[in-house]
Amino acid sequence: MDLQNxxxxxxxxxxxxxxxxxxxxxxxxxVLDEEIRLPAHCFSELKTFCAHTFVDEPVSRLGALWSEYxxxxxxxxxxxxxxYASLYLSPDGSLLGEETTRLxxxxxxxNYHFQPQGSLLLDHIAVELEFIYHLLNTGHFQPxxxxxxxxxxxxxxxxxxxVYASGRPFYGPLGQIIExxxxxxxxxxxxxxxxxxxxx
Amino acid sequence: MDRRDFIKAMVASTSATLVYSKVxxxxxxxxxxxxxxxxxxxxxxxxxxxxTTRCTVVAKVKEGKVAKMEGHPKDGGTAGTMCARGxxxxxxxxxxxxxxxxxxxxxERGEGKWRKASWDEAYTxxxxxxxxxKAKYGPEAVAxxxxxxxxxxxxxxxxxxxxxxxxxxxxxxxxxxxxxxxxVHYGTGAVNQDLGNTKYIISIGRNYFEGLNVxxxxxxRKALNNGAKMIYVDPRxxxxxxxxxxxxxxxxxxxxxxxxxxxxxxxxxxxxxADFVTNYTTGFEExxxxxxxxxxxxxxxxxxxxxxKIVQIAREYAAAKPKAxxxxxxxxxxxxxxxxxxxxIVLANVIIGNYEKQGGCYGVRTPAAVSKxxxxxxxxxxxGPKLPPFPNFNKPRIDGVDIKDGMxxxxxxxxxxxxxxxxxxxxxxxxxxxxxxxxxFNPVISITDSNRVIEAIKKLDLxxxxxxxxxxxxxYSDVVLPECTYLERFEPIMDASGAVPRFNLRQPAxxxxxxxTKPYWQLFKELGEKMxxxxxxxxxxxxxxxxxxxxxxxxxxxxxxxEGFWTAPNIKPMFLRExxxxxxxxxxxxxxxxxxxxxxxxxxxKRGLPRYETKPQPPAGKYRFIQGKVAVLTNVASHNVPWLxxxxxxxxLWIHPDxxxxxxxxxxxxxxxxxxxxxxxxxxxxxxxIRPDCVYAHHGFGRVSPELKRVYGKGxxxxxxxxxxxxxxxxxxxxxxxxxxxxx
Numbered sequence: 001m002d003l004q005n006x007x008x009x010x011x012x013x014x015x016x017x018x019x020x021x022x023x024x025x026x027x028x029x030x031v032l033d034e035e036i037r038l039p040a041h042c043f044s045e046l047k048t049f050c051a052h053t054f055v056d057e058p059v060s061r062l063g064a065l066w067s068e069y070x071x072x073x074x075x076x077x078x079x080x081x082x083x084y085a086s087l088y089l090s091p092d093g094s095l096l097g098e099e100t101t102r103l104x105x106x107x108x109x110x111n112y113h114f115q116p117q118g119s120l121l122l123d124h125i126a127v128e129l130e131f132i133y134h135l136l137n138t139g140h141f142q143p144x145x146x147x148x149x150x151x152x153x154x155x156x157x158x159x160x161x162x163v164y165a166s167g168r169p170f171y172g173p174l175g176q177i178i179e180x181x182x183x184x185x186x187x188x189x190x191x192x193x194x195x196x197x198x199x200x
Numbered sequence: 201m202d203r204r205d206f207i208k209a210m211v212a213s214t215s216a217t218l219v220y221s222k223v224x225x226x227x228x229x230x231x232x233x234x235x236x237x238x239x240x241x242x243x244x245x246x247x248x249x250x251x252t253t254r255c256t257v258v259a260k261v262k263e264g265k266v267a268k269m270e271g272h273p274k275d276g277g278t279a280g281t282m283c284a285r286g287x288x289x290x291x292x293x294x295x296x297x298x299x300x301x302x303x304x305x306x307x308e309r310g311e312g313k314w315r316k317a318s319w320d321e322a323y324t325x326x327x328x329x330x331x332x333x334k335a336k337y338g339p340e341a342v343a344x345x346x347x348x349x350x351x352x353x354x355x356x357x358x359x360x361x362x363x364x365x366x367x368x369x370x371x372x373x374x375x376x377x378x379x380x381x382x383x384v385h386y387g388t389g390a391v392n393q394d395l396g397n398t399k400y401i402i403s404i405g406r407n408y409f410e411g412l413n414v415x416x417x418x419x420x421r422k423a424l425n426n427g428a429k430m431i432y433v434d435p436r437x438x439x440x441x442x443x444x445x446x447x448x449x450x451x452x453x454x455x456x457x458x459x460x461x462x463x464x465x466x467x468x469x470x471x472x473x474a475d476f477v478t479n480y481t482t483g484f485e486e487x488x489x490x491x492x493x494x495x496x497x498x499x500x501x502x503x504x505x506x507x508x509k510i511v512q513i514a515r516e517y518a519a520a521k522p523k524a525x526x527x528x529x530x531x532x533x534x535x536x537x538x539x540x541x542x543x544x545i546v547l548a549n550v551i552i553g554n555y556e557k558q559g560g561c562y563g564v565r566t567p568a569a570v571s572k573x574x575x576x577x578x579x580x581x582x583x584g585p586k587l588p589p590f591p592n593f594n595k596p597r598i599d600g601v602d603i604k605d606g607m608x609x610x611x612x613x614x615x616x617x618x619x620x621x622x623x624x625x626x627x628x629x630x631x632x633x634x635x636x637x638x639x640x641f642n643p644v645i646s647i648t649d650s651n652r653v654i655e656a657i658k659k660l661d662l663x664x665x666x667x668x669x670x671x672x673x674x675x676y677s678d679v680v681l682p683e684c685t686y687l688e689r690f691e692p693i694m695d696a697s698g699a700v701p702r703f704n705l706r707q708p709a710x711x712x713x714x715x716x717t718k719p720y721w722q723l724f725k726e727l728g729e730k731m732x733x734x735x736x737x738x739x740x741x742x743x744x745x746x747x748x749x750x751x752x753x754x755x756x757x758x759x760x761x762x763e764g765f766w767t768a769p770n771i772k773p774m775f776l777r778e779x780x781x782x783x784x785x786x787x788x789x790x791x792x793x794x795x796x797x798x799x800x801x802x803x804x805x806k807r808g809l810p811r812y813e814t815k816p817q818p819p820a821g822k823y824r825f826i827q828g829k830v831a832v833l834t835n836v837a838s839h840n841v842p843w844l845x846x847x848x849x850x851x852x853l854w855i856h857p858d859x860x861x862x863x864x865x866x867x868x869x870x871x872x873x874x875x876x877x878x879x880x881x882x883x884x885x886x887x888x889x890i891r892p893d894c895v896y897a898h899h900g901f902g903r904v905s906p907e908l909k910r911v912y913g914k915g916x917x918x919x920x921x922x923x924x925x926x927x928x929x930x931x932x933x934x935x936x937x938x939x940x941x942x943x944x
Contacts, residue, residue: 008207012214016316020214028210031203063306066316074300075314075670078909082296095294096265096713104264112218116715119300120217127217134218137208 003144003190004136005035011129013174014083016118017065025061026050038180045173068168074119081162081175085123085151088158099123103151107131110140125159128152141194148191156182245272245764247694247706249686250285250292250841251834252347253413254696256765257286259687259709266290266687266709274763277415277698284832285412288843292685293713295842297909298668299682301716309658309676312906319718322679323730329662329678330362330731333634339363340595342635342662343621345370345643347837350692350706352614353584354724354737355639361728361736365593365602366633368618372611373646373932374835377532380610380929381542384798385550387789390564392698393525394775395419397559400520401430402462402513403527404455404541409439411530411829429520431513433458435826436854436896437889449891452824452935453535453815454503459526459544460812461499461507462514464491466551471518473553479782481550483797483808490809502814521552523559531829535936539929540810543798547810550794556777556785563776566697567753570771579701579768582693582749588735595631598624601930605803611930619647619924619932622656635662639720640683644672645836645900648922648932649877654904666723669840670907682717689719690742693749693760699773703753705746705760721745805928815936818893822938823859825875827899827918836900845910852885853916854896855941860886863941870944875921875937881944882916895941 009031012021021028029050033043053061072080090097100123107114107122112131114122121127132152135144156178163175181187242261247254248269256272269289271282292298302322307313317325333341344359346352348369356367371379379389395401396419408420424430424443432444433455441447450458466472467488477484496507517524526545532538554560563569567579599617601608611617621643624633636643636657647653650672657663657676665674666681674680691706712718718726725737739745746757760766776783786792790799802808818824832847833839839849853871855863865871867886872879873895880902890896902917918934925933 002203005203005207008211012207012210015214018214020210024210027206031207034203063315067313070303070314070316074316075297075303075907078907079296084296087296094291095296101263101265107218112220115217115219116713117217118716119714121713122217124217130211130216130218133207133211134220 001037001186001190002035003187003194004133005031006187007129007133007136009035010178011126011133014124014126014129016120017062017069019062022054022062022065025065026054032177036177036181036186038177042173042177042180046170046177049170049173065170068171072163072166072168072171080166080168081159083125083159084121085125085128085155085159088155089151096121096123099151103128106147106151110135110143125155128155136194141191141197145191145195148187153182153188241267244707244709245705245762246687246709247691247704247764248282248286248289249706250283250289250838251412252349253415254349254694254704255282255286255414256704256763257282257289258764261709264710266293271414272764275765278418281414281418283412283414284847285834285838285841285844286414288838288841289685289687291842291844292668293687293710297840297907298685298714299670299674299680299717300714301682303680305678309663309678310654312675314680317679319716319726320730322681323727326662326664326679326727327731330635333661334363337632337634338594339591340365340593340598341632342366342637343368343598343624343633344637344639345618345621345641346639347641348615349640350694351639351720351724353692354721355637356614357587357736358724358728358731358733359637360590361733362731363591363593365595365597366616366621367614368616368621369614370618370641370646371615372617372619372926372930373533374531375529376611376615377538377542377927377929377931378529379612381539381546382528384610384800385543385546385789385796386794387787388563390566390569391528391555391561392564393528393561394559394699395525396422398423398520398523398525399428399559400517400524401428401527402433402517402525403430403440403444404433404459404529404545405534406527406529407434407438407440407829409443410831412831413530429516435824435891435894436828438828439831448505450503450505451817451891451893452826453537455534456537456541456544456810456812457494457499457502458505458510459541459548460491460494461496461510462517462526463487463544463548463551464494464499465496465511465514466518466548467491469515469518471515472551473521475781476553476555477551480555480785480787481794481796482791483795484551487547487551487796487809494812518552521560522554522557524552524554525549525560533927533932533934535815536925536927536933537811537813537815538927538931538933540812542929543801543810547796550796553781555794556775556783558775558778560775562699564697565700565771565774566695567701567768569697570701570768573774573776574771579755579771580753582695582703582753583751585738585745585748587738598630598633599930600630607805607928608930609804610800617926617930618643619926622647622649622653622924625656625659626652634660635664636660637664637666638673638677639666640837642667642671642673642836644676644904645902645917645919647924648919648934649924650904650917650919651878652924666720668717670905672903672905672908675905675907681723682714683723684712684714684717684719688712688717689721690746691719691721692742693746696765700771701768702765703755703760704765707761707764807928818938821940823855823895823941824893824935825873825918825921825937825939826894826896826935828896830898833898833900839900839903839911840908842910848898849911850915851898851901852883853941854885854887854890856890856892856894857886857888858892859895859941860884863943865941865943872942872944873916873921874940874942875923877923878920880916880920895939
């Protein structure tokens with residue numbers, strides 16, 4: 001299990017869909033499958049999605065991804081799984097609340113600065129996943145474990161059930177996979193191991 | 201490429217959002233405002249947009265986030281106070297349900313299937329469709345409608361440059377009759393009332409404390425605290441009724457008889473200001489003759505108010521003159537005779553000589569107006585950029601307001617009669633409308649007979665909505681363009697003159713939250729450029745536009761930015777007849793006097809004087825449906841705003857206990873309301889605060905866009921019950937429909 005690859009892969013998958021993501025979707029799913037090593041059936045729905053949506057060109061798959069992404073994360077009735085941590089972790093449950101302020105300070109302490117784009121705010125799930133990827137990629141294992149425990153994991157606990165409960169063909173199973181991974185404590189264990197090595 | 205390199209490349213190439221700065225502790229330039237904000241609370245003076253009053257406010261920004269909105273402490277009108285809607289602007293800004301990027305419809309209209317589009321893609325889509333409509337039907341086949349505001353400068357420029365005469369605002373669904381009534385008699389709609397200093401107010405349905413304009417509500421409260429009397433006429437016992445000296449629950453439509461009878465007493469008993477009438481008006485003889493038949497005895501039969509009470513009110517009103525007013529009104533969409541009512545109100549103000557007197561009426565002090573009064577005044581009006589001439593229109597407008605001396609020739613061309621749009625779409629008369637733009641305007645809910653509006657939109661070749669939410673009209677659109685909120689943008693400087701010249705500046709409190717939303721000035725400029733109409737937007741950005749506006753005014757942008765508004769320091773509120781009751785005044789009418797008999801209305805409708813026609817009252821078993829405002833909501837615009845929806849997310853049907861007993865309806869029962877054009881479900885609120893022959897619901901509920909999640913499908917949608925009729929004054933008609941009520 002290579003945590004860098006897992007978090008990097010997830011960061012990309014939860015970004016707003018693009019042609020590049022649509023083109024490489026099979027590879028991204030394959031990386032996740034091989035790194036996470038869950039039972040085969042866990043990935044069957046993602047693979048089925050990939051197989052059915054790439055018709056001649058990535059445009060058809062891109063449309064399929066957007067048709068899920070918008071109601072789930074951008075503009076639903078209501079948004080099925082609003083992807084901003086502050087809504088779940090700030091005391092007043094507001095957008096850009098205290099959790100966002102905390103995150104900005106954490107990013108800044110590692111010299112990362114957020115550049116907004118599309119529907120992504122700095123506490124968007126894709127941005128948090130990207131941040132932990134960068135920490136791991138630069139050898140900051142203890143901060144990564146700390147960030148996971150204090151920010152990402154509590155966010156995921158509240159947010160993931162909404163994602164897989166949506167029944168959306170791609171993001172639903174993806175959410176379920178992360179949930180399984182979280183419940184198995186594998187992510188936590190691996191982060192702990194890395195962190196311990198660094199501490200030692 | 202190994203797996204790590206692949207992921208690294210994907211993270212880097214698919215729009216990474218976190219940027220690393222190599223210098224420890226360094227800040228990128230675009231983070232600087234953020235860092236400063238974190239150091240303290242920043243205060244930005246700006247202009248609210250939660251309703252069309254546009255109060256000046258301050259936004260308090262802490263750690264880069266708008267933490268609180270407050271009334272502007274340096275604005276004498278609001279004096280630091282603010283309504284619930286203004287407070288809730290924060291929750292609009294940070295509502296995760298806002299529109300975030302352009303959407304193009306991929307499913308059927310109303311199916312809710314969209315694809316994300318880039319701005320360029322959306323502009324191209326719109327431009328191609330508009331060109332196709334122009335080629336097939338002519339440019340007049342596109343109509344555009346907005347809420348009235350500073351944005352019209354760009355929105356309407358776009359439409360006129362394209363070649364369509366069919367530009368509209370929401371005015372005919374709201375206060376249009378009031379403005380017209382003033383314009384056809386005074387010669388200008390820019391006449392205000394000095395409510396704070398008045399001693400006697402007669403208000404016919406102007407619900408100051410729920411149809412909220414904070415400065416006006418404060419002024420009325422000041423007057424009442426100082427001992428003023430207020431007579432309040434409304435079929436419903438509102439909050440304003442509770443503050444009034446007397447509440448007169450007249451039947452809708454009979455209020456005109458009440459005002460005519462007041463005029464009768466004022467003239468018959470010579471209680472008017474004869475000097476004022478002689479010096480400043482024309483047509484008094486004709487008016488005197490006309491009022492003879494409108495005796496208090498006659499009015500008692502029409503409106504039910506005892507004749508003695510009418511005489512008493514007329515005498516009290518006259519005794520308080522000139523510190524007495526009959527409120528002109530705001531939302532003036534009662535019956536087809538609404539303009540007659542407003543005009544009668546204007547006449548009853550004019551003849552007591554309250555014009556340019558403290559506690560009465562006064563001309564709005566725009567810079568242009570003040571420069572005529574105070575010759576050494578340095579204030580110049582705001583300017584606009586020099587634009588190429590607009591193309592000549594091929595055809596008159598669909599509502600005919602541009603036809604010389606036509607029946608609606610008194611209606612401002614900039615506003616028009618917006619409820620004509622769905623009719624022309626459906627009937628193709630006087631010619632087809634195939635494209636419709638709605639900007640900050642929600643025709644599905646704002647125009648009566650909402651189902652018919654939806655039917656009309658479904659027939660269009662192109663429907664474009666520009667808004668911050670997926671409104672009901674957006675839901676049925678082909679293209680939805682996301683605007684940033686008022687707390688994230690500069691806008692053209694607004695001339696907000698009242699008692700003194702004044703400019704207001706809306707400026708951003710925080711940077712744009714969702715980077716693919718845009719301010720409207722940019723949106724219309726870019727769309728114009730895409731359509732080959734860039735010459736009509738000859739300015740680089742909003743800063744350059746604002747500098748053009750201010751050129752020669754003697755006011756700088758930096759001065760305006762300090763507080764978000766500017767008032768002329770050397771000019772105090774003044775009433776021109778206070779010192780000299782015969783001060784020379786001219787009025788922009790054909791006769792240069794206040795025309796009691798309007799030459800404009802005589803030409804247009806042979807209605808030089810307002811008329812009275814008896815209106816039908818509901819037959820047994822039926823009820824007149826009326827609607828109105830509630831203090832925490834703005835017509836149809838703010839219902840889904842998070843904090844406001846927490847306060848009120850549905851309405852109910854007010855019904856008098858006697859009527860409820862006849863129908864077997866109890867408080868809280870589910871009921872069905874049926875009208876000739878539709879039916880709605882809701883809950884009954886049994887209350888004595890409504891006439892037995894009327895039922896009432898707060899306006900703006902019954903929403904049909906599922907993305908307005910907080911109010912979707914809740915309550916009674918009033919405009920789903922009302923037919924789309926137009927009064928002779930161009931107004932929508934909201935209080936003329938009789939409904940059946942039954943227990944669900």
